[in-house]
Amino acid sequence: MIVQGIKGFIIPLIIAFFIGSTGGGIGIFTLIIIPVIILFSLGYSFLYWWTYRYYVKDNELYIRQGIIIKKNRYIQRRRVQSFDKSAGILQRPFGLVRVKIETAGGGSEPDVDIDALTVQEANRLKRELMKKMDVPEETEQSQAELNVHSENEEHVEGEDVHQDALEEESTEVVDAEEEWTEAEPDDRWVLGNKRLFIAGMTSGGVGLVLSAVIAIVSQFDVLLPETFYESTVGYALSLTTTLIALFVVLIALIAYLISIGITIVKYGQFSVDKRGNDLIVSRGLLEKKQLTLKVHRITAVRYVSTILRQPFGYTTIYVESKGGGNAEEQQSTMLIPLVKRKEVDEVLRRFLPEFVFDEGITLTKLPKRARIRYWIRAILPTFFVTLPLTYFFPPFGALSFLIVIPALWIGHLRYRHAGHYVTDDRLVMQWRLFNLNRVIVPKRRIQAADVVQSPIQRFRKLSTFSVSILSSISGKSFEVLDLSENDGFDLKDWFSKQQQQNKNEEESIVD
Incomplete structure (x- = not known):
């Protein structure tokens, strides 16, 4: 906690320095x-650290925190969704890490954050939260059945609870002195230096x-004398257009190199390990982070191909899970x-075989009558x-209408790349704003499916289809605009069959 305090007052110190220096030196205020x-x-x-208490007992994580207002929390171990471990620049010299724990139903912030x-x-602590729960097998089974309800969300949750029980029964308690991170993974994927x-x-x-x-430079104006501005402006006015252009290009090049450096520092030593039912994602050169996700x-799974990466055939793979996501x-x-x-396909087959899908599939495209709506948007x-x-800069302002041409092209790309593909147990949806997105959703993971038609869409016999899934906060939705009317309702009927199947399974459990 002391380390976190040091980190916390760095920014206030900088602000205080600049405020106190506006008078030409370091004043009494500073x-x-x-x-x-x-x-x-x-x-x-120090007081926050002194009063912070936690322990694991009877399959629960107990936390007591607060200086003036005391807060007590109880978290069941089987509700833990992800375990995030990171080590920042100030923490690593002291051999410390920051731990974040997320649970089902958590908000945008982690449920537990130990600095x-x-x-x-x-x-x-991680081993304590993952080891075998000290309850009979019959209790685990009955608990799994109690979590199965009439809604599809609760049906899937029941499966996850049962899966947690099976996993915990097969987990061995390792020696307390053994470093969990040194265990040999079942499989590993590493981002090489070239691809980094x-x-x-x-x-x-x-x-x-x-x-x-620009934002940082703008804060230094109070520290620079007026003569500096006069000489700088005079020098800039004396430069030729070519030199100004070269100067702008130089600044852009420096910014480009800085952005490359930031990415290398952020994603350096990136690896994905699979150990049983766990995926461990590790990354970072200066601030090391490690996130553990449950496969089930x-x-x-979502692919995102940015405009710069599409011509080279590269993409980024994201996963949506009940715990583990972040705002970034x-x-x-x-x-x-x-x-x-x-x-x-090869990567998913190694780590997430449930989501493997042939990249060569032919999507069901949008009807031609939807194209004009994409152009207009x-x-x-x-x-x-x-x-x-x-209006304000005639007549040259009218040249700005030339940007309509690339806008039309973007609208055409959005129309051409949108579509869907469906099998008995999975749904593929694809769309783009600027980046190309493709999501693969197992049928049993869909919580709700909607078909929406505006008056214009009904007239044009079009529809918008969307699905909702459980995600880090509460849920996430994906949609494809302007499918044909028949395709939209066919997808809704496809999902309705899954709901009926879940209902039949629930009735058999009750019987």
Whole structure:
């Protein structure tokens, strides 16, 4: 907790420094506020650490925390969905890690967040949460049956509870001194240095880096004298257009190199290990992270091909699971950061065989009458730019209407790449905004399916089909716009058969 406190007051110190330096030097404000922030942060962190308690007993994780307001939490071990372990720059010199634990029904933040544990203690806690539960087999079976209800969501949850019980019965309790991370995995996938560099080159993070650089530079204006601005502006006006262009290109190149470096640091030493029913995703050069997911908790697999990666045949694989997602990846979990599309089947066959699907399948495409709707949706946003430019900057502002041409092309790509494919037990959906997305969802993982028709869609005999699955927070939906009316209702009937099958299985269990 002390380490976290040190990390927490770095930013306030920087702010205080700049505020106190606006008068031309380090003033009395800075000299007072810095010690106060340091003492308060260290004191609060120490008290929080001193009062934090946790232990595992009777198949429950008990947590007591808080300085003034005490908070007690009880988490059943079988409800744990993911175990995330990371070590930041400030934690690694002290041999500490940060542990995040997510459970079913958790929110956008992890249910348990312990900032500083030793590696040995983190591994011990993980083993405690994964080892065999001390309850009879009959109790486990009855608990699994109690979780089977009339809704499809609860039906799948019952399967997961039973799977957890089977897994726990087969899990051996290892010696407390043994490092869990040193166990030999059943299978391993590693992102090589070549593909790590390609991932950096095609990450598309240049815009974010430029924005960050501009934001940082803009904060230094109060520290620079006015004579600096006068000389800088005068020098810039004396440059030729060619030199200005070269200067802009140089800045863009530096931002590009920085974005590559950020990707290499973030995803360096990336690996995926499979141990029994667990997938362990590890990554990071400076801040090491390790996330453990249950295979049977994964509800969907999604491929995302960015515009820069599509021409080279590369894609990124994400998984949707009941626990394990984060806001940085839109509540999903990145399983493979970069892989050839033709290699996806092989990777899934090794780690997630339930989601294997032939890349060469022929999707059911959208009807031709849907094309104009995709064009219109792509063109309309451009009017928010072209109309003001045309009005305020005549006559050259009218040239802005040229962006309608690439907008039409994007609309055409969205129409051409959208579609679906269905088998008895799985559904494939594909769409694009700018990036190309494809999702594979097992039929039994779908919680709800909807067919929506607006008045115009009914007139054009079109429909929008969407499915909902369980995900990290509460759920996630995927949809394909403007399917033919018949295709939309056929997909709904396909899902309704699964609901009837689940109902029959529930009735047989009750009997």
